[in-house]
Amino acid sequence: MATHSHNHGRRQGSAQGPAHGHHHPHGPHDHHAHAPVAGWRYGLAIALNLAIVAVQLVAGFALKSTALLADAGHNASDVLGLILAGWAAWLMTRQGSDRRTYGYGKAGVLAALANSLLLVFACGALAFEAVDRLIHPPAAPPPGGMVMLIAGIAVVINLMSGWLLMGGHPEDVNRRAAVVHLFADAAVSGGVLLAGAVILWTGAKWVDPIASLGIVVVILATTWRILWQSLDMALDAVPRGIDVAGVRGWLARQPGVTDVHDLHIWPISATETALTAHLVVPAGSGDGLIESVTDGLKREFGIGHPTIQVERTDCDQCEGAS
Structure with a gap:
């Protein structure tokens, strides 16, 4: 033997x-050879998105636009996701300790998982609102021109925020989840902008909820991969x-x-x-x-x-x- x-x-x-x-x-204890995206970029992206949430909330109530209110809620979930991603990026810069000998690298994985789940939840809420508006259409559509203006501003801010967070390590799932979240938000706002244009031209009430459902499908398709990848990483899968x-x-x-x-x-x-x-x-x-x-x-x-x-x-x- x-x-x-x-x-x-x-x-x-x-x-x-x-x-x-x-x-x-x-x-x-040096397990962060690839530096994460700089913290100030997360801070600026959070500030920009907080500003658009405030603008959309005020405009949504003033114009009686559920589309803008729904987009504001989605952007608010984006802000929370960015806060999680920024917190994880900061943790990843910290050295390991006698208790956490691998450091805090998994914080980025957990943040990506939470971010993805948050986006799936936001999609569910958006789909529910869209179906409700199809079943119970409002008495009159909101003013399409103003909806287009506010949604256009949201598109620009979300794209700018996503650009701010691009870079870093290509396999950083935490950063990628935040970027996908921002670009998905831009797609949602783009759908609202398009719906506002059609409303402006036709006055149709069904355009906004149909566009919202289409956008939900696109967002879920882009989020699904990161959701399962971050779940695998949280469970120490290969x-x-x-x-x-x-x-x-x-x-x-x-x-x-x-x-x-x-x-x-x-x-x-x-x-x-x-x-x-x-x-x-x-x-x-x-x-x-x-x-x-x-x-x-x-x-x-x-x-x-x-x-x-x-x-x-x-x-x-x-x-x-x-």
Whole structure:
């Protein structure tokens, strides 16, 4: 029966025997190599959206426009989403601690999940309002010209806010959720603008709720992917784009490796991926294996935080296997 000894305190190639390698190109507790979007951008986007919410609320009540009021509610949910995203971005800049050794990278994932759920909830409320207006149409449509003006301002502000938050790491799901949320808001406001134009030309009462239902479908389609991606990351699922079988096969093909087990891959944050694995190698072989494997995992799969444990079979077993 083969025996495997484990020594978590020794590096591969020492005279002490088997090794546990934890090799990184960065220092301890440094799990935010990709800086998030600057906090002032979140602050400015929040301020701009708060301003448009106030304008839409005042105009909606003054013009008796449920479309503007619904858009104001949607923009208000956007503000809350931005606050969550900004808070998470700030947390991601903090160093880890003895209790939170991975830092606060998962805050971005949780914020993205909350942001996506918030948007789905807002879509449900908007769809309910649209159906209600189809069943119980108002006595008269709101003035189309003013609706177009207010909605046009909202479109510009939402697009500007989305542009402010573009950049950063391309796989930052927290930032991406905030940007999608803003662009979805611009689409909602664009639908209100279009509805205002048709109302201005035709006076039809059904245009606004039909346009709102169409926009809800578009928003849900764009939000669904981020919702499930952030849920997967919150549950430590293997990040999308990484093939576990491919990683396992690649590890098994490394020189001297006879078996791979206890392979786990999960996201540390919205931008970093961790891996742990046990590699079985015959005694007396495997020099330089950990450094080679960690470099290769980063190069081939984008896994920048691997922890590799080498298990050595005893010499009798090695000779029997040969």
